[in-house]
Amino acid sequence: MFIEVSFLPSGRVTHVIVDKNSPPEFLENLKKLKITAIPSTKVAVSECVSTHPDMQIFHIGKNTLVCEPTAFEYYREKLSPLGFEIICGSTVLSGNYPNDIAYNVARVASFAVHKTSHTDSEILSRIKQSECGIIDVAQGYTKCALCIVNKNAVITSDPGLFKPLRERGIEVLMIEKGAVMLGGEERGFIGGTCGLISPEVLAFCGNIEKHPSYKEIKAFAKSHSVDVVSLCSGGLIDIGSVVPIKQEVIDWNNSR
Numbered sequence: 001m002f003i004e005v006s007f008l009p010s011g012r013v014t015h016v017i018v019d020k021n022s023p024p025e026f027l028e029n030l031k032k033l034k035i036t037a038i039p040s041t042k043v044a045v046s047e048c049v050s051t052h053p054d055m056q057i058f059h060i061g062k063n064t065l066v067c068e069p070t071a072f073e074y075y076r077e078k079l080s081p082l083g084f085e086i087i088c089g090s091t092v093l094s095g096n097y098p099n100d101i102a103y104n105v106a107r108v109a110s111f112a113v114h115k116t117s118h119t120d121s122e123i124l125s126r127i128k129q130s131e132c133g134i135i136d137v138a139q140g141y142t143k144c145a146l147c148i149v150n151k152n153a154v155i156t157s158d159p160g161l162f163k164p165l166r167e168r169g170i171e172v173l174m175i176e177k178g179a180v181m182l183g184g185e186e187r188g189f190i191g192g193t194c195g196l197i198s199p200e201v202l203a204f205c206g207n208i209e210k211h212p213s214y215k216e217i218k219a220f221a222k223s224h225s226v227d228v229v230s231l232c233s234g235g236l237i238d239i240g241s242v243v244p245i246k247q248e249v250i251d252w253n254n255s256r
Helices: 023-031 069-082 121-129 160-166 215-225
Strands: 013-018 036-039 057-059 064-068 085-088 105-108 113-116 133-136 147-150 153-156 172-174 192-199 201-204 227-230 243-247
Touching: 013 023, 013 192, 023 036, 036 133, 057 121, 057 243, 064 069, 064 121, 064 172, 069 243, 085 121, 085 243, 105 147, 121 133, 133 160, 147 192, 147 227, 153 160, 153 215, 160 201, 215 227
Parallel strands: 013 036, 064 085, 113 133, 153 172, 201 227
Antiparallel strands: 013 243, 057 064, 105 113, 147 153, 192 201
16 A cells, blocks of 8 residues: 555554665664565765655655656666656756755655755656645755654654744644764664654664664654654664655545
């Protein structure tokens, strides 16, 4: 069953896209949870984010994804057999910011959130065709910077995202910067460390308890009926998000 809204499963997740260089312990624990991990590919951006899925592919919703042109054949081969329609984006990524941000779009509530001057045109077009609104922000690494807890709640360390989201009625927990590894340094984003693997479970790459804002993160998630879990040891690692794309079929007759 396809996930209706990007990053927001309504059932137990069965398939995710993750960084192909994710820690083995993390991948093994996904496997134990009966979650199929589809590895990312590599695109021509900075080495530390070149295999991050949230930099190269965006789930529009349902069975449609838009990906970077050089990654198109790879994702079509991986995802078409699962029933997905893969759209080739129009923006070829290169180098550093802002030439690497076109696909790093977040979906929160009924909004797509991004620095829209640099959003891939295929993504923008499909968003505009839907009932989804758009929030234009200064932060180009938008998905990286946003940990999505549920459709109306997010966690971030970026003060520039706080006001525009709060103005739309979205609850935002501001946390301390740092404590997220990327390329061997503490310069990663909280949103890149995690993803929902069910409506009630937010899974992290690394031990979330090691983050200085752990107590606040746990309490905020709990207030939205979401538990936080660590799928590997050590500090948090920015792996370009855990991108959920398929979930269990809900049998309403047996769920009553």
